[in-house]
Each structure stands twice: as structure tokens, then as C-alpha cells.
């Protein structure tokens with residue numbers, strides 16, 4: 001039962017980059033920043049590739065943003081995605097706008113399954129997948145994870161964690177929730193969002209990178225899709241987090257216990 | 268106008284999830300800023316007991332919706348009920364605690380209401396038309412002040428930033444009949460609970476966390492946690508390796524904790540980890556690398572091998588009691 005899967009590739013600051021609020025409190029200091037595909041999205045691409053390797057089908061990757069997002073689309077193509085869709089938008093946009101664009105792309109592409117990240121690590125909102133599922137009227141299975149660790153045999157064998165039912169009509173997903181692991185069954189079409197534990201994404205191979213250069217990137221615009229991306233969420237100010245008062249190093253356990261007991265009154 | 272509706276969350280055993288009370292406090296602040304009332308909504312197979320558990324905690328009315336389809340939490344079943352009630356109540360703000368249920372549910376409710384949403388709010392600022400909320404971005408490297416301009420607005424609440432709503436009496440429970448879901452979508456199959464005799468990670472007074480430096484041996488962490496009646500936490504490296512369940516992960520993409528005392532052992536202090544614990548009152552770091560970034564947020568740093576230092580610390584605390 002071949003599957004058509006739509007995945008997303010948001011362009012975000014590398015998680016290793018040091019983020020600093022600028023002096024005016026209106027943005028972050030861009031100098032020296034590196035950009036990558038959102039780590040959760042890369043996990044989504046990997047999961048889609050594993051599912052398609054097992055069941056057949058194709059993977060379409062979508063990104064909404066400026067021309068720079070071609071880098072992230074090419075990265076997903078180099079990992080093995082079949083084609084890319086670029087929704088060209090240069091200004092500010094919020095989760096409603098992004099979900100609106102994705103909804104229209106889904107209606108055009110008609111995938112069986114969408115896999116998004118559980119959150120984008122720049123805005124840390126964690127919303128787009130759920131908006132998309134609701135607007136499409138589809139099932140949602142957020143925080144998809146697995147029981148086996150990232151060092152397990154199943155992981156080494158690149159087994160997909162999301163299970164497709166024998167009749168191809170539903171998926172079984174292990175969801176990472178407070179207090180344990182929840183197993184749910186969602187009818188297709190559905191939207192899933194990824195947890196870090198779902199898989200370890202592959203590296204793009206050299207042939208993969210070469211091949212990606214000739215894969216198509218379709219360009220669309222919010223206006224062309226009929227989506228109003230006027231923002232309803234505005235960041236009016238950015239501030240650095242409150243600093244913690246500088247601590248001290250203690251020479252030994254005895255001093256530590258003394259400080260905890262008598263200074264911090266924490267024991 | 269300016270009414271606020273807070274979703275009441277149940278624990279797996281049906282009891283009230285404590286973080287709901289932190290969310291109610293955030294709701295009270297929003298209601299005060301916008302001149303509205305705080306309502307709550309409890310959904311369960313039989314929602315009476317759950318609704319009763321919150322009614323005295325500073326809400327005007329707890330709307331109790333019962334039905335067989337609320338036996339297990341599923342976003343597609345819960346969201347229509349919450350959204351429809353929000354519309355009936357003319358709620359301007361609809362929120363929940365930023366738990367895994369809140370994070371799953373509220374964006375779906377927001378989508379139904381065409382509402383913009385702020386996740387993990389940390390404070391409420393301004394009043395009237397100038398109401399705004401603050402929330403973390405980039406793993407807490409920046410705190411954003413956010414304004415939402417849709418008629419209805421949704422939010423989740425970072426529990427550690429708001430006090431528990433106290434039992435002040437006064438509220439009432441009103442049953443209502445939520446619409447049955449249009450078509451059943453996701454189905455509950457099973458729940459594998461991480462059982463632990465320890466206090467819940469997000470509610471504990473003391474948390475002892477271990478990182479990759481434990482090499483998977485949590486013996487010293489558990490021993491110290493036993494002595495302190497503490498919850499056990501972990502870095503992502505530990506969860507990925509399968510040494511501890513994911514449920515223990517503290518950080519940007521795990522749980523946010525703010526205990527009186529947080530002890531980090533064998534954890535380097537990556538920003539993604541620190542994002543989940545830097546609100547703790549007192550932080551202790553034990554790491555054998557003197558340059559580990561964790562020492563920058565620690566009140567007390569001990570450069571030592573955790574396998575030696577933690578058992579010593581456990582014994583010394585016992586002796587000091």
C-alpha cells in the first residue's frame with residue numbers, strides 16, 4: 001500500500017548557535033548564526049523515508065519562507081525526499097498563516113499522511129501540526145515517539161516507528177505524554193508530529209546531494225494559494241532571560257552540605 | 268467581555284492535575300486585566316468529581332461535561348466541546364496548563380476558534396486593549412512579549428511561573444451537554460505508565476537529575492534522591508540512550524521544573540537542558556569538568572566524579588539531619 005507523505009522543513013537557527021537578544025530588544029543578533037532544518041522536521045523527513053522504504057510511495061517536503069529555505073528543502077531532498085514545495089513569503093507570518101498555507105498545499109498534493117515537527121526550536125510554539133489537522137478535519141497524533149532507544153536494533157535497522165495497519169487505512173502511533181507512553185490508532189489521512197526519540201535522521205549521502213540538485217522545487221505564494229497571512233500574533237518586545245546571580249564553586253562535599261543547610265536553607 | 272475559560276485536566280486516575288490550578292491563576296490575571304470572569308471546563312466520562320475538585324479554586328463556574336467519549340483524552344473529541352463552550356460563554360481567552368495534554372489540545376481548540384495562540388505563557392502584562400503575555404523563545408534565550416489580535420485568543424501556561432490558585436470557596440458546578448464528536452478519529456489503544464514511588468517530577472520539592480556522565484548507572488542518583496525524597500530527572504542524552512524513560516527528560520523539549528533544590532550530576536548544561544530547570548530556587552552541579560557550562564547557572568558547583576561525590580553527599584546529608 002504505497003503512501004504519499006508530506007513533511008515540512010522550517011529554517012531555524014542551529015541549536016548549537018548562541019542566541020542573543022539585540023540591544024534594541026526587537027530581534028536577535030544575526031551575526032555568526034548558522035541555519036538548519038528544524039531538528040524535529042529532520043526527524044519527520046527521516047520517518048517518512050523509512051515508511052516509504054517499507055511500503056512504497058513518495059515524500060513531498062514543504063517550507064514556507066524566503067528564498068533561503070531552499071537550503072532546507074535541498075537538505076530534505078538530499079536525504080531522499082522526492083520533490084519540494086516552496087511557499088514564497090518574505091514578511092512576518094504566524095502559526096495561523098503557516099498552517100493556512102500548509103492546508104492549501106495538502107489539498108493540492110493530497111497526501112495520506114503529514115509529518116511535522118512537534119515544535120519549531122526558534123519560536124517554540126508547538127502549534128502548526130494541530131491547526132493543520134483541525135482545518136483539514138483530520139486525525140492528529142502528536143509527539144510520536146517509540147519504545148526502543150536510539151541505540152536499539154530497531155533503530156539501527158531503520159524500522160519506521162509509525163506503524164501502518166495491514167489494510168493501509170490507519171496508523172498506530174506511540175505518543176510521548178506526561179507519565180508514560182500512550183498508544184493510539186489514527187485513521188488516515190492524518191497529521192503526526194515528531195518527538196526527538198522517534199528516530200535518528202540519516203546523513204545525506206554524496207550521491208543524494210548530487211541528485212537533490214536536479215529534483216524539482218515548485219514555487220507557490222500565499223496569495224496564489226488564497227491564504228491571508230496577515231499576522232494575529234505580534235512580538236512587541238524581546239528581552240534576555242533574567243540572569244541568575246553568580247554562584248560559587250565549593251571545594252568539597254562537607255562545604256556543599258554546610259552551604260545548602262545554612263546559606264540556601266535548601267535541606 | 269473578556270471572559271476566560273480554563274481547561275481542567277485529569278490525571279490518568281481521574282484526579283485533578285495540579286497544574287490546572289496554576290493555569291487558573293494565569294486565567295485570573297487575564298480576567299482581571301480584561302474585566303471578565305474565570306470559567307473552567309471539566310470533561311470526563313463522569314465529570315462531576317473532577318469539576319468539584321476545582322470549583323472552590325477561584326473560578327465562577329466549572330462546566331462539567333460528561334459522556335462516554337470522554338473516557339480517554341483524545342484531542343479530536345475534546346476540542347469541539349471546549350471550543351463550543353468557549354463560544355457560548357463569549358470567552359475571549361481559552362487556556363490550559365502546558366502539559367502534554369494542554370499542548371496537544373489547545374492548538375486544536377484555537378484552530379476551531381480561528382484564534383491566535385501563545386504557548387507556555389510566563390506572565391500577563393498590561394490591561395484592557397494593551398493586555399499582552401510573555402513567553403520563552405529559542406529555548407528561553409529570549410523572553411518575548413506577545414500581543415494576540417484575533418477576537419478569541421488561546422494560551423498554555425508554564426505552571427512554574429504562576430502560583431497555585433487557592434481554595435477561596437464560592438464557585439459552582441454546572442453540568443452541560445457537550446456535542447458528541449462529529450466523527451470519531453483517533454482511538455485510544457493503551458497506556459504504558461511509568462510507575463514510580465517518587466514524587467512527580469514537576470511537583471517535587473527536590474529534583475536530582477543525571478546526565479551522560481552517569482554512563483547509564485543511575486544508582487548514585489537514585490540513592491541521593493531516596494535520601495532527599497526527591498524526584499529523579501534526566502538529560503536528553505540519557506533518555507535517547509534508553510537509560511531512563513523519556514518522561515524524566517528535563518528541558519526545552521521535555522519538562523520544565525522549578526523545585527526548591529535541583530541537583531544536576533554528570534550534565535554538561537546545554538541551553539536546551541538549562542531551559543527546563545533554571546527557574547529552580549537553588550541549583551547544585553556536580554561535574555568533573557571545571558569548564559562545564561552547567562556551572563554558570565549553578566549556585567553551588569562541585570568539580571568532582573559523581574560516582575564518588577554523590578554517595579558522599581548522600582551520607583553527609585543523612586548525618587546532618
Ligand SMILES: Cc1cc2nc3c(=O)[nH]c(=O)nc-3n(C[C@H](O)[C@H](O)[C@H](O)COP(=O)(O)OP(=O)(O)OC[C@H]3O[C@@H](n4cnc5c(N)ncnc54)[C@H](O)[C@@H]3O)c2cc1C
Nearest residue numbers: 478479480502503504518519520521533534535540555573
Ligand atoms: C532540538 C533539541 C532539543 C533538545 N532538548 C533537550 C531537552 O529538553 N533536555 C536536555 O537535557 N537536552 C536537550 N537537548 C540536547 C542537549 O543539546 C544536550 O545534547 C544534552 O542536554 C546533553 O546531555 P548531557 O549533559 O547529559 O550530556 P553531555 O553533554 O555529554 O555531558 C555529560 C557531562 O558529564 C560530565 N561527566 C562525565 N563523567 C562524569 C563523572 N564521572 N562525574 C561527573 N561528571 C561527569 C562531563 O564532564 C559532561 O559535562 C536538545 C537538543 C536539541 C537539538
Ligand SMILES: Nc1ncnc2c1ncn2[C@@H]1O[C@H](COP(=O)(O)O)[C@@H](O)[C@H]1O
Nearest residue numbers: 008010064116117119120125126127128
Ligand atoms: N515556515 C514553516 N515552513 C514549514 N513548516 C513549518 C514552518 N513553521 C512551522 N512549520 C512546521 O510546524 C511545526 C511546528 O511549528 P511551531 O508551531 O511554529 O512550533 C514545525 O516543526 C514545522 O514542521
